[in-house]
Amino acid sequence: MSGSQEINRIWSYLISFILILALWKVLSHLLANPGVPTPERVLIALISDAKLLLFNAIFSLSRVLYSISLAVSLAFPVGILSREKLFDRIVSPFIYLLYPIPHIVLLPVYILLFGIGDLSRIALIATILFFQMVVTIRDATKNISEYYIYSALSLGASKFDIYRYIIIPAILPQVLTALRISIGTAIAVLFFAESFATRNGLGYLIIDAWSRADYEMLYAGIVSMALLGLLLYILLDLIEKKVKKWV
Amino acid sequence: MISVDRVSKVYEDGTVALKDVSFEVEKGESCSIIGPSGCGKSTLLFIISGLLKATSGEVRIEGRKIDCPSKDVSLVLQDYGLFPWMNVYENVAFGLRVRKVKKDDEKVIVNRTLDELGIKNFEKHYPKQLSGGIRQRVAIARALATNPRILLMDEPFSSLDALNREKMQNLLLEIWKKSRITFVLVTHSIEEAVFLSRKIVVLSPRPGTVKKIIENNSAGEEEYRFSDEYFRKCREVRKSIEFGVI
Numbered sequence: 301m302s303g304s305q306e307i308n309r310i311w312s313y314l315i316s317f318i319l320i321l322a323l324w325k326v327l328s329h330l331l332a333n334p335g336v337p338t339p340e341r342v343l344i345a346l347i348s349d350a351k352l353l354l355f356n357a358i359f360s361l362s363r364v365l366y367s368i369s370l371a372v373s374l375a376f377p378v379g380i381l382s383r384e385k386l387f388d389r390i391v392s393p394f395i396y397l398l399y400p401i402p403h404i405v406l407l408p409v410y411i412l413l414f415g416i417g418d419l420s421r422i423a424l425i426a427t428i429l430f431f432q433m434v435v436t437i438r439d440a441t442k443n444i445s446e447y448y449i450y451s452a453l454s455l456g457a458s459k460f461d462i463y464r465y466i467i468i469p470a471i472l473p474q475v476l477t478a479l480r481i482s483i484g485t486a487i488a489v490l491f492f493a494e495s496f497a498t499r500n501g502l503g504y505l506i507i508d509a510w511s512r513a514d515y516e517m518l519y520a521g522i523v524s525m526a527l528l529g530l531l532l533y534i535l536l537d538l539i540e541k542k543v544k545k546w547v
Numbered sequence: 548m549i550s551v552d553r554v555s556k557v558y559e560d561g562t563v564a565l566k567d568v569s570f571e572v573e574k575g576e577s578c579s580i581i582g583p584s585g586c587g588k589s590t591l592l593f594i595i596s597g598l599l600k601a602t603s604g605e606v607r608i609e610g611r612k613i614d615c616p617s618k619d620v621s622l623v624l625q626d627y628g629l630f631p632w633m634n635v636y637e638n639v640a641f642g643l644r645v646r647k648v649k650k651d652d653e654k655v656i657v658n659r660t661l662d663e664l665g666i667k668n669f670e671k672h673y674p675k676q677l678s679g680g681i682r683q684r685v686a687i688a689r690a691l692a693t694n695p696r697i698l699l700m701d702e703p704f705s706s707l708d709a710l711n712r713e714k715m716q717n718l719l720l721e722i723w724k725k726s727r728i729t730f731v732l733v734t735h736s737i738e739e740a741v742f743l744s745r746k747i748v749v750l751s752p753r754p755g756t757v758k759k760i761i762e763n764n765s766a767g768e769e770e771y772r773f774s775d776e777y778f779r780k781c782r783e784v785r786k787s788i789e790f791g792v793i
C-alpha cells in the first residue's frame with residue numbers, strides 16, 4: 301500500500317516539475333527578455349559552472365547547518381525547561397519581549413560584536429531560528445498531557461526519566477515541524493547574509509551574477525539554492541519517517 | 548493494609564472533591580470504589596497512589612504514610628495513560644527501565660507478563676494500532692510488570708464493550724487469585740464492583756463522602772456471577788445508591 305503511494309507521490313512531483321519547466325519556457329519566449337532566459341540556457345550554465353556552484357553551495361550548506369544546529373541546541377533545552385516553574389518565570393518574559401523584534405535588524409549589532417565574518421552571519425540566522433523554534437518547543441512541552449506524566453511518575457520515574465522518556469519523545473514530532481519551517485527561513489536569511497562582505501556562498505554568486513548582468517548564472521544560482529533547500533527537506537523527511545512511526 | 552484516614556481534598560480553585568473519606572483495605576483483598584462521576588473517585592486514587600497530596604487526613608500503607616509514589620503501588624489511569632511513542636514492549640518495560648532493572652531480566656519479566664495477558668503478538672505494535680481491549684491489557688501488563696503489592700485501577704473497563712468487559716473482569720479475577728495482590732478498583736458499574744471486589748465503598752455525589760461500605764465476601768470466583776448471592780448484592784448496592792444514573 302505505502303509502496304504504491306510512494307510511487308504516486310514521485311509521479312506527482314515529476315509532473316509538477318515538468319509543468320514548471322514548461323511554464324518557464326513559455327514565459328521566456330513570450331517575454332523575450334534577457335531577464336528571463338530559457339530553461340535550456342540555465343541548464344547549460346548549471347552544467348558548465350557545476351564546479352563553481354557546488355563549491356559555493358557547500359559554503360552555503362555549512363552556514364545553514366551551523367545555524368540550525370546552534371539554534372536547536374539552544375532552543376531545545378530552553379523550550380523543554382519551561383516546565384520548571386522557576387526557570388519559566390525568569391526566562392519567558394525575556395523571550396516574549398525579544399520575540400516580536402524583527403531579528404534581522406540585529407545584523408549591524410552582530411557585525412560590531414562579531415566582525416564581518418561568518419560568525420555574524422551564523423549568529424544572525426541562528427537568532428531568527430532560535431525564536432521561531434523556542435516558542436514552538438515551549439508550547440509543545442506545555443501541551444503534553446499531564447496523564448503521561450502521572451503515568452510515568454506512578455511507575456517510579458524520576459525527574460530525569462520524565463524528560464528522557466516522556467517530554468523529549470512526546471515533542472519530537474513538533475520539533476521536526478519547527479525544523480521544517482526553519483529550513484525555509486534559514487535559506488531566506490542566508491541569501492541576505494551572503495549578499496555582503498563575502499566572496500563565497502550561493503547568495504554571493506547570485507548577487508555577483510546580477511551585478512554583472514549574467515542572467516544565466518543568476519538563474520543557475522537560484523536553482524542551486526532551491527536544490528539546497530530541497531536536499532534539506534528530503535533529509536528531514538527521512539529522519540521524520542524514523543521518528544514519527546507512532547503518530 | 549491500606550488505610551485511608553479522614554482524607555479531604557480541596558483543589559486550588561476551591562472545588563471540594565473529597566470530604567472526610569475513611570476506609571481500609573486488608574492486604575491481599577479487593578475493594579471497589581463506586582460513585583457518580585465527579586464525586587472524587589479519581590482524586591481519591593491519585594491520593595492513595597501518592598501523586599496528589601490530601602488537603603487533610605492521610606493515607607497509610609502498611610503503616611507508612613504515603614506522600615509520594617511508592618514502588619509497591621501501581622496505578623492504571625482512566626484512559627490507560629499508555630505512551631503513544633513507545634511500542635507495547637517498551638510500554639510494559641517502562642517501570643523496569645526506570646528502576647534500572649538489567650536488560651536480560653527485563654526481557655524475561657516483560658515476556659512473561661505479555662504472555663500472562665495474552666498480548667505477546669502485539670509487542671511491536673504502537674498503541675494507536677491497538678483496539679481498546681488490547682490497550683487495556685497493555686496498561687495492566689505495564690502496571691503488573693513491576694510486581695507491585697497494590698494495584699489501583701481507575702475505571703479500567705468503562706470504554707470496553709460488554710463482552711470484552713466480562714473477559715477482562717475474569718482475567719483480572721484470575722490474576723488476583725494467583726498473585727493475591729491488593730486491588731483497589733474505581734468503577735461506574737455496580738455489577739463490576741460486586742463481581743470483582745470483596746469490599747465496596749459507596750461514595751456520595753461531590754464532595755465525595757463515604758456513604759456506605761458493603762462487605763461482599765463471597766466474591767472471588769468466576770461462578771459468582773451466576774449465583775443468587777451476586778444478584779442480591781447487586782440489589783443491595785443499587786439501593787444504597789439513590790442517585791440513580793451513575
Ligand SMILES: Nc1ncnc2c1ncn2[C@@H]1O[C@H](COP(=O)(O)OP(=O)(O)O)[C@@H](O)[C@H]1O
Pocket residue numbers: 558559560562563564583584585586587588589590591753
Ligand atoms: N485539578 C483540578 N482542579 C480543580 N478541580 C478538579 C481538578 N481535578 C478534578 N477536579 C474536580 O474535582 C471533582 C472530582 O473529580 P474526579 O476525582 O475526577 O471525579 P471522578 O473520578 O469521580 O469522576 C470534579 O468536580 C472535578 O471537576
Ligand SMILES: [Mg+2]
Pocket residue numbers: 588589590625701
Ligand atoms: Mg474519574
